[in-house]
Amino acid sequence: MKVYGDSISGNCLKVKYVADHLGLPYEWIETSVLKGETRTAEFLAINQAGQVPIVDFGGGRILAQSNAIMRYLARGSDLIPNDPWIEAKMDEWLFWEQYSHEPAVAVLRFKIKFQQMPLSDIDPILIKKGNAALDLMERHLTEHEWMVGDRVSLADIALKAYTQFAEDANLTLTGRPNTKRWLSGVAKALTS
């Protein structure tokens, strides 16, 4: 399979983390958002939404949306809980990540670190949303070792993606010790 991804994108790293952890072979085709490589006619012919990551499985089978890709690659593996209820709670976090975490934390990071927008131009509502998302995670992780169940799952990988870059977004993990502990645990679980 061919993974079209930008190495600076947390959404793209999700695909890499899952494929590497499961030992799935793939070709990584570096596709830079900043260089406009997701807006070329060639790329738009593969994915009209002009987003990365996308995975080309051959035979016209192309899949977009990082969390949908992770779910497909990880089917039948221990990254998806066996228990239907815990799987449902994993899905709850996956949708929450795309609705309430990524649009704040990833967008702030992109504007500040990569577009080098001055902090004075950043919408304060975005910062409030980013902090609210990190606070909600910290409260959850105070009582739980993993996002769901008793081992690493796609919920942890989805939320690691941009939480690990919180400082780039001018947010901070200082004062969020359980989130830090959890990030170390996820990194360790993925490489073991």
Added chain:
Amino acid sequence: MKVYGDSISGNCLKVKYVADHLGLPYEWIETSVLKGETRTAEFLAINQAGQVPIVDFGGGRILAQSNAIMRYLARGSDLIPNDPWIEAKMDEWLFWEQYSHEPAVAVLRFKIKFQQMPLSDIDPILIKKGNAALDLMERHLTEHEWMVGDRVSLADIALKAYTQFAEDANLTLTGRPNTKRWLSGVAKALTS
């Protein structure tokens, strides 16, 4: 099961559509966003994110996020395609809906119809995003009867939720005949 939902919310209607179609018994607890009923201490104790829909299955099992709820309720039913590849494409649309459709179409509808914000105060980027989402669907539905596979699935229900209210969002389905045809097909499939 108890469904906490606001009848004017497309996200809440998704849960109703799935439960009704599958004949699952439930108690609907009307919870008005406009009246602040999702921000009471009582409601926040159930869901700290203060969002509807949520479903209480009893025994402390509470599930949020409309698309995660649909996926759980519909497990093992014909609303989720049997073929893993078509299921993956369904998930792609579910995540796309929450990232690229709902934050434009549902947010516009809420501001215009329910908060009665003057059109001159609406961010033009939001209107552009709403039209882009509807255009992408129209192009897809020109070549396909359903969002995925050869029958109604959760992808159709998720996208019916707010597409059916496009006019409330000051968007239009005029000039989008395939989307109109598809909406009729989904309504028919859900009630049959």
